[in-house]
Amino acid sequence: LTVFLFERPVRFEEVDAAGIVFFGCFAGYAHEAMEAFFGELEGGYPRLILDRKVGLPAVKVEMSFVTPLRYGDVLVIETSTHRLGNKSAELCYRMRLRDGTSIAEVKHTVVSTDLAAMRSCDMPADVRATLARHVST
Amino acid sequence: LTVFLFERPVRFEEVDAAGIVFFGCFAGYAHEAMEAFFGELEGGYPRLILDRKVGLPAVKVEMSFVTPLRYGDVLVIETSTHRLGNKSAELCYRMRLRDGTSIAEVKHTVVSTDLAAMRSCDMPADVRATLARHVST
Amino acid sequence: LTVFLFERPVRFEEVDAAGIVFFGCFAGYAHEAMEAFFGELEGGYPRLILDRKVGLPAVKVEMSFVTPLRYGDVLVIETSTHRLGNKSAELCYRMRLRDGTSIAEVKHTVVSTDLAAMRSCDMPADVRATLARHVST
Amino acid sequence: LTVFLFERPVRFEEVDAAGIVFFGCFAGYAHEAMEAFFGELEGGYPRLILDRKVGLPAVKVEMSFVTPLRYGDVLVIETSTHRLGNKSAELCYRMRLRDGTSIAEVKHTVVSTDLAAMRSCDMPADVRATLARHVST
Numbered sequence: 001l002t003v004f005l006f007e008r009p010v011r012f013e014e015v016d017a018a019g020i021v022f023f024g025c026f027a028g029y030a031h032e033a034m035e036a037f038f039g040e041l042e043g044g045y046p047r048l049i050l051d052r053k054v055g056l057p058a059v060k061v062e063m064s065f066v067t068p069l070r071y072g073d074v075l076v077i078e079t080s081t082h083r084l085g086n087k088s089a090e091l092c093y094r095m096r097l098r099d100g101t102s103i104a105e106v107k108h109t110v111v112s113t114d115l116a117a118m119r120s121c122d123m124p125a126d127v128r129a130t131l132a133r134h135v136s137t
Numbered sequence: 138l139t140v141f142l143f144e145r146p147v148r149f150e151e152v153d154a155a156g157i158v159f160f161g162c163f164a165g166y167a168h169e170a171m172e173a174f175f176g177e178l179e180g181g182y183p184r185l186i187l188d189r190k191v192g193l194p195a196v197k198v199e200m201s202f203v204t205p206l207r208y209g210d211v212l213v214i215e216t217s218t219h220r221l222g223n224k225s226a227e228l229c230y231r232m233r234l235r236d237g238t239s240i241a242e243v244k245h246t247v248v249s250t251d252l253a254a255m256r257s258c259d260m261p262a263d264v265r266a267t268l269a270r271h272v273s274t
Numbered sequence: 275l276t277v278f279l280f281e282r283p284v285r286f287e288e289v290d291a292a293g294i295v296f297f298g299c300f301a302g303y304a305h306e307a308m309e310a311f312f313g314e315l316e317g318g319y320p321r322l323i324l325d326r327k328v329g330l331p332a333v334k335v336e337m338s339f340v341t342p343l344r345y346g347d348v349l350v351i352e353t354s355t356h357r358l359g360n361k362s363a364e365l366c367y368r369m370r371l372r373d374g375t376s377i378a379e380v381k382h383t384v385v386s387t388d389l390a391a392m393r394s395c396d397m398p399a400d401v402r403a404t405l406a407r408h409v410s411t
Numbered sequence: 412l413t414v415f416l417f418e419r420p421v422r423f424e425e426v427d428a429a430g431i432v433f434f435g436c437f438a439g440y441a442h443e444a445m446e447a448f449f450g451e452l453e454g455g456y457p458r459l460i461l462d463r464k465v466g467l468p469a470v471k472v473e474m475s476f477v478t479p480l481r482y483g484d485v486l487v488i489e490t491s492t493h494r495l496g497n498k499s500a501e502l503c504y505r506m507r508l509r510d511g512t513s514i515a516e517v518k519h520t521v522v523s524t525d526l527a528a529m530r531s532c533d534m535p536a537d538v539r540a541t542l543a544r545h546v547s548t
Contacts, residue, residue, distance in 0.1 A: 012305060012319070013433040015426065017186050017482035018252055022424040023195040024164030031161065031286060045286070046346030049154050057205065058160040063198045068255060071428035072320030115155055118205060149442060149456070150296040152289065154345035159287040168423060182423070183483030208291035209457030291460050292526055297469040298438030305435065323428050332434040335474045342468065342529060389429055392479060 002134050004079040006033040007098075010071050020068040027061060030093045030106040033077040037091075037134070041126050049115070054124055056110035059088070066102045074098055080136035087112050087120050089131050139271050141216040143170040147208050157205040164198060167230045167243040170214040174228075174271070178263050186252070191261055193247035196225070203239045211235055217273035224249050224257050226268050276408050278353040280307040281372075284345050294342040301335060304367045304380040307351040311365075311408070315400050323389070328398055330384035333362070340376045348372055354410035361386050361394050363405050413545045415490040417444040418509075421482050431479040438472060441504045441517040444488040448502075448545070452537050460526070465535055467521035470499070477513045485509055491547035498523050498531050500542050 008029065016022040034056075038045040049055050069075065076096050083090040093106040112123040123131075145166060153159040171193075175182040186192050206212065213233050220227040230243040249260040260268075282303065290296040308330075312319040323329050343349065350370050357364040367380040386397040397405075419440065427433040445467075449456040460466050480486065487507050494501040504517040523534040534542075 011302075012309060012323075012429075013302060013427045013435060015428040016424045017183070017426040018192040018194065018423075019430075020194065022165075022168075023198065024161055024168065024424060027161030027164055028159075028285075028287060031159075035286060044346075046154070049286075050346060055155040057155065057157065057202070058200075059202050061160065061198075061200045063195075065194070065196050068194065072318075072324060118157075148439075149292075149446060149460075150290045150298060150439060152291040153287045154289040155286075156293075161287060165422075165424060172423060181483070186423075187483060209455075209461060291457070292466040292468065294468065296439075296442075297472065298435055298442065301435030301438055302433075305433075320428070329429040331429065331431065331476070331479065332474075333476050335434065335472075337469075337472045339468070339470050392431075
């Protein structure tokens with residue numbers, strides 16, 4: 001399958017004063033899923049950032065929320081690539097419970113960036129290959 | 138002026154492993170600006186949530202990023218109301234440095250919600266009045 | 275063995291402006307290990323909190339730091355019970371890398387609390403039994 | 412007075428699933444107060460970290476909790492220096508509400524550190540002078 005699966009229980013401190021998961025946490029969930037998605041790179045996402053000094057900063061993020069997420073829930077995240085260019089890509093994260101209840105969807109446009117110069121650069125071949133393996137149409 | 142101004146220095150722990158502010162923090166910045174925006178309610182946003190049991194959960198958030206934000210920067214957030222309905226509203230947060238450098242823009246659609254029933258409800262009159270005072274066109 | 279093991283990669287956004295994991299994150303790591311430690315309760319820690327309305331708020335936390343933790347590291351947490359009373363307990367979390375490098379130690383005194391009344395209460399039998407199984411001397 | 416005052420409203424997302432402020436947030440509150448405490452340095456704490464590459468990582472933190480903190484509360488933090496050495500210092504943060512209700516106390520031992528070498532170093536004169544002005548006995 002092209003979709004990459006990642007599971008993640010809600011943490012105690014992710015709840016807000018309204019008793020549901022704070023909406024800002026979903027950007028972190030998306031990034032966590034992306035880190036796992038790039039786990040197949042040699043050294044994973046950490047070595048890309050720290051040794052190769054290439055990162056994937058967000059230029060655009062769209063999040064839509066369907067059902068409130070609560071403490072005790074386990075979030076299932078289905079990550080796929082929606083658009084793949086030479087320097088940028090759009091990742092999509094469908095977030096649901098194990099029983100299929102839809103929680104949220106996050107679309108995340110990233111740009112391959114030389115972190116030393118903080119300038120866009122061509123996507124490294126292995127990063128692009130990982131994204132290409134998970135293109136959903 | 139219709140725009141509501143809020144200033145906020147970047148905190149030490151908001152930086153990520155790439156050396157810039159984590160993109161997920163911007164949702165928190167938007168919420169912080171919104172809490173300040175509703176400071177004119179009696180008891181502010183906290184009493185709305187805790188006593189009146191009405192909240193404004195997000196149903197949609199769009200964030201676009203222009204310039205990386207760094208530790209030492211002070212973020213200036215200009216909050217205004219883009220769309221105002223009976224039960225929902227779209228808030229817009231223009232985020233910049235004091236020198237005018239554009240950092241990010243966040244659009245945030247919220248729905249007036251009875252937190253006990255977790256069901257949408259008509260917006261309380263004072264909430265609506267605050268939003269109405271800051272409509273930008 | 276009495277010690278409960280929990281592993282956890284450092285997340286991208288846990289790094290601070292000095293380039294190492296923010297010291298405040300270690301309290302969250304300890305809590306995460308504690309939630310896993312109580313995973314053997316029926317419904318785990320979430321049901322204890324949400325349905326049985328009993329929690330274990332901290333009254334005292336001592337953290338000592340040995341080696342800076344960095345992005346890319348995987349933290350191994352060894353949780354054990356240092357002291358066990360009728361209403362309170364002290365948990366100890368030894369935090370290290372997989373290669374044995376010592377990172378930090380956290381001691382965490384919690385008090386069994388009726389969350390509705392926000393008053394201390396006798397520890398539920400299953401909570402106490404879990405703690406008792408992991409007493410280290 | 413030797414004590415440095417800092418005020419800070421509780422944020423919406425700092426509440427946990429038990430409905431009170433997550434205990435891990437208090438380390439962040441302490442750091443925030445410390446950043447403000449060092450605001451009198453030229454360029455503040457950010458320039459110390461980013462340009463002078465000197466930081467004050469924690470080697471020990473002790474937190475004790477008296478009264479649960481809630482959304483809607485404003486935290487008042489009184490920062491003072493408890494011990495001042497050549498390379499290390501102990502800061503103390505008394506945290507209370509405006510009405511005097513005691514919330515928590517944090518003791519925070521920091522070591523002056525050359526961040527490039529990640530090795531302890533003599534405390535810069537201006538850092539030491541700030542600490543010296545706030546010694547409480």
